[in-house]
Amino acid sequence: MHELQQIINRQRRMDALQRTALLDSPAEEAFDRLTRLTTRALHVPVSLVTLLDKDRQFFKSCSGLPPPWCDVRQTPLTHSFCIHVVATRQPLVIEDARKDPMLRENLAVDQLGVVAYAGYPLKTPSGEVLGTLCAIDTGPRAWTKDDLAILEDLATSAMTEIELRATRELEGQARAAEAARASAEAARQRFALLAELSGALAEQPDLGRALTLAVRLSVPLVADGCVLDLLQEDGRMQREAVAHQDPREEQRLRNATDPPCLLGAEPGDSPELAGHLRLGDPTGSCMRLPLMGRGRVLGAISFSTIPPRRLGDTEVELARDVARRVALAVDNSRLHQELIEAVHARDTFLTIASHELRTPLTTLRLQSQSLLRITHGEKKCPPEQLASRAEVIARQVERLGHLVDEVLDIARVREGRLPYHLEELDLSEVVRDVAIRFREELARSGSTLVLRTEGSARGRWDRIRLEQVVTNLLANAIKYGRGRPIHLLVTGDERFARLIVRDEGIGIAEVDHLRIFERFERAVSEQHYGGLGLGLWIVREILSGMGGTIAVHSKPGLGSSFTVELPRQPVVVAPTPVLH
Ligand code: ADP
Numbered sequence: 001m002h003e004l005q006q007i008i009n010r011q012r013r014m015d016a017l018q019r020t021a022l023l024d025s026p027a028e029e030a031f032d033r034l035t036r037l038t039t040r041a042l043h044v045p046v047s048l049v050t051l052l053d054k055d056r057q058f059f060k061s062c063s064g065l066p067p068p069w070c071d072v073r074q075t076p077l078t079h080s081f082c083i084h085v086v087a088t089r090q091p092l093v094i095e096d097a098r099k100d101p102m103l104r105e106n107l108a109v110d111q112l113g114v115v116a117y118a119g120y121p122l123k124t125p126s127g128e129v130l131g132t133l134c135a136i137d138t139g140p141r142a143w144t145k146d147d148l149a150i151l152e153d154l155a156t157s158a159m160t161e162i163e164l165r166a167t168r169e170l171e172g173q174a175r176a177a178e179a180a181r182a183s184a185e186a187a188r189q190r191f192a193l194l195a196e197l198s199g200a201l202a203e204q205p206d207l208g209r210a211l212t213l214a215v216r217l218s219v220p221l222v223a224d225g226c227v228l229d230l231l232q233e234d235g236r237m238q239r240e241a242v243a244h245q246d247p248r249e250e251q252r253l254r255n256a257t258d259p260p261c262l263l264g265a266e267p268g269d270s271p272e273l274a275g276h277l278r279l280g281d282p283t284g285s286c287m288r289l290p291l292m293g294r295g296r297v298l299g300a301i302s303f304s305t306i307p308p309r310r311l312g313d314t315e316v317e318l319a320r321d322v323a324r325r326v327a328l329a330v331d332n333s334r335l336h337q338e339l340i341e342a343v344h345a346r347d348t349f350l351t352i353a354s355h356e357l358r359t360p361l362t363t364l365r366l367q368s369q370s371l372l373r374i375t376h377g378e379k380k381c382p383p384e385q386l387a388s389r390a391e392v393i394a395r396q397v398e399r400l401g402h403l404v405d406e407v408l409d410i411a412r413v414r415e416g417r418l419p420y421h422l423e424e425l426d427l428s429e430v431v432r433d434v435a436i437r438f439r440e441e442l443a444r445s446g447s448t449l450v451l452r453t454e455g456s457a458r459g460r461w462d463r464i465r466l467e468q469v470v471t472n473l474l475a476n477a478i479k480y481g482r483g484r485p486i487h488l489l490v491t492g493d494e495r496f497a498r499l500i501v502r503d504e505g506i507g508i509a510e511v512d513h514l515r516i517f518e519r520f521e522r523a524v525s526e527q528h529y530g531g532l533g534l535g536l537w538i539v540r541e542i543l544s545g546m547g548g549t550i551a552v553h554s555k556p557g558l559g560s561s562f563t564v565e566l567p568r569q570p571v572v573v574a575p576t577p578v579l580h
Pocket of ligand 1: 476477480503505506507508522523530532533535536559
């Protein structure tokens with residue numbers, strides 16, 4: 001038995017057996033038909049297709065085998081006649097096993113009632129015997145030549161069937177291997193795309209070039225066409241980069257302004273849509289994704305395919321990944337740009353601020369040196385001149401104080417902590433009080449001031465802040481008013497109080513109308529007037545804190561008119577800290 005087992009356990013035979021993938025496979029009609037044919041043709045009760053495994057024989061088919069053997073479809077090798085066929089690679093023909101010295105001890109004789117046996121080897125083309133096709137009788141039997149010839153033919157058919165299975169199995173394995181290889185290759189390509197994309201976006205300092213590269217890389221792996229639009233400050237979408245497999249389509253998309261997915265809404269149309277994938281058409285050949293950065297829509301990226309290609313799950317996933325990476329790059333680039341601008345604005349401000357602070361300081365130094373010389377008796381000075389010197393000093397101190405206050409207000413406004421103490425006020429009274437303080441400056445500049453009041457202009461506001469607004473506007477009117485008349489008009493209706501400060505000075509070009517209300521901004525042509533470019537920004541912030549607004553009407557050379565509008569009832573406006 002041991003020797004037999006060594007023979008059947010040979011590696012090459014076991015490999016051939018594994019390749020068939022028939023061990024423990026369910027019964028199949030193709031094999032059952034052969035065993036049924038055997039039982040009928042040879043008039044035997046039982047016929048088997050056996051496969052010899054290491055420690056058992058497995059019945060691929062078993063016609064006529066009584067239970068429980070037909071259910072378990074296998075026996076240990078102790079019950080196997082076939083083992084001898086496999087070991088000798090020759091047919092085995094037994095008339096009466098009970099009389100056979102080699103087989104009479106075999107447990108199949110007793111337990112399965114095997115008496116007569118004829119088994120033919122199932123031999124592979126390379127000569128490995130995998131098992132048998134055998135016919136079994138429960139009584140002694142003299143097998144005829146015909147019987148054996150039939151059995152041999154059927155064994156050949158069984159072997160053909162097995163070969164067929166093995167080939168199919170191999171083909172299946174090859175197909176599965178090819179599919180696995182293809183999917184591994186696709187995954188590798190996707191990974192390579194994303195890695196290359198991240199590299200390009202991170203390393204290319206020019207955003208335009210980085211985006212062109214990103215769009216090119218996406219074709220054709222993600223889709224056949226890719227279009228990237230960026231949202232401009234004025235709310236328009238601008239085509240930034242285009243790539244398409246078809247050069248003519250690429251050209252068309254480059255010149256087109258409409259989104260390539262016609263049914264896709266513009267990102268930003270609807271906040272709840274932002275961040276969601278929108279399929280541009282029901283055929284799944286086009287898709288538009290918003291580019292999101294810190295909760296804002298930065299633009300959109302569209303992917304399209306040339307039918308019949310569609311965007312599958314993998315492409316959609318990949319497209320999302322591309323969109324995320326591109327959005328991050330766009331956002332980073334914008335942040336970088338904002339940072340550069342902020343640093344530039346700060347540097348400009350520091351230059352202007354030091355210059356502005358130095359001017360009154362120089363006057364103060366000269367005046368104090370002169371006063372020292374007078375007190376030391378080195379210089380004579382009539383008392384009226386002394387008074388005018390003191391006035392100069394007081395004015396410069398006032399100017400310095402004003403500049404310092406403005407600088408301090410930057411931080412307060414930025415952190416949203418300008419305090420408001422509301423009280424019942426009359427706007428025309430506040431304006432009059434401030435105007436009185438400007439009497440001397442007006443006289444020096446040669447401007448006359450006309451104050452007119454129409455209607456009631458009472459309301460609940462913060463006096464100090466309101467005075468600051470009027471002071472800044474009046475100071476500008478005097479500074480830029482070229483000694484011409486200045487008109488102040490206070491009006492009011494049920495809901496609003498209004499103040500119009502009008503001068504007939506240099507005026508402001510239309511391009512600067514919005515800009516001058518921003519921090520550190522001064523009209524381009526008027527830089528030599530001095531000033532920190534903060535006054536109007538502070539005015540706008542103070543007014544918005546009380547629910548009010550300011551607007552300018554002006555033409556260069558014809559003067560300017562600033563209109564302040566304040567709600568008379570207190571408006572609770574939560575301070576919104578400026579983030580940079
Ligand atoms: P500044 O301290 O420079 O005057 P503001 O914020 O008060 O700063 O004003 C911003 C800019 O707006 C000024 O630099 C000036 O160019 C322009 N401007 C403000 N008021 C007037 C005005 N009444 N006439 C002409 N230009 C003005």
